[in-house]
Amino acid sequence: MRNVIAYVNLTLDGHLAGPAGELDWMRFDPEMNIALSDEMRSRCDTILTGRNFHHGIEQNFRAQANDPASPAELADFATWMISAPQVVFSRSLTEVAAPHRLAGDDLAATVAELKALPGKDMVLFGGVSIVQQFVREGLVDEYWIKLYPTAIGAGQPLFTHRRTELRLTESKAWESGILTLRYLPA
Incomplete structure (x- = not known):
């Protein structure tokens, strides 16, 4: 059975984004990004x-995938993001282009159906509200957290x-100060 991996960026005080969706606290760590991707x-x-994240993938990653100046690792990752x-x-939304699909209205039933299909695990990227809903409904099998050494005081937890x-299964400190943490539900 396939697992759902929530892959999230998190502030030290537990926020996925600032109160208005700000992500200006994130920093770039090429070594970490290559290893994790x-x-x-x-x-x-x-x-x-x-x-929103679906539209962001198309807007942000297509340019990186097609830019000859993009580092090879970034172009490869961007290509995967737009083609997966x-x-x-x-x-x-009423439709999305293939190979993508719209989920059903019942989140738990849709996830159960997806988990029963053949294939590898599934990665949950966001946005904030869908990640929060997956967490609330207990649909996350594994958490991959990039914990940034920044507290923002208020935001979207x-x-x-x-x-x-x-239950912590893995942790690593990166030179940038970011910690990568892996957790399973206890």
């Missing part, structure tokens, strides 16, 4: 995302509903 692509073959099948969770116990 290679591992993620070897484990996952499907992207789970909300409408996406399951888009949206109440407002990862955990919004109740106490959640997790």
Whole structure:
């Protein structure tokens, strides 16, 4: 059975984004990004995302994939991001281009159906509201967290509903000060 991996960027005080969606606290770490993207692509073959992130993938990664000045690692990752099948969770979209598909209205039923299909694991990128909903409904099998050494004081938290116990399975400190953490539900 396939797993859902929530791959998130998180502030030290637990926010996925600032109050208005700000991500200006994130910093670039090329060594970390290459290592994590290679591992993620070897484990996952499907992207789970909300409408805004789906549109962002197309806008941001297509340019990087086609830019001859892009480093090879970034171009490879960008190509994977735009070509990997996406399951888009949206109440407002009525269609998406193949190989992508719209999710059904029942989140838990859609995830159960996807998990039963053949293939590799699935990576949940965002946006914030769909990640929070997956977490609230207990649909995340593994958390891959990039913890940035920045507290922003207020914002959009990862955990919004109740106490959640997790079990640390891996951690690594990067030269940039970012920690990568892997957790399983306890």
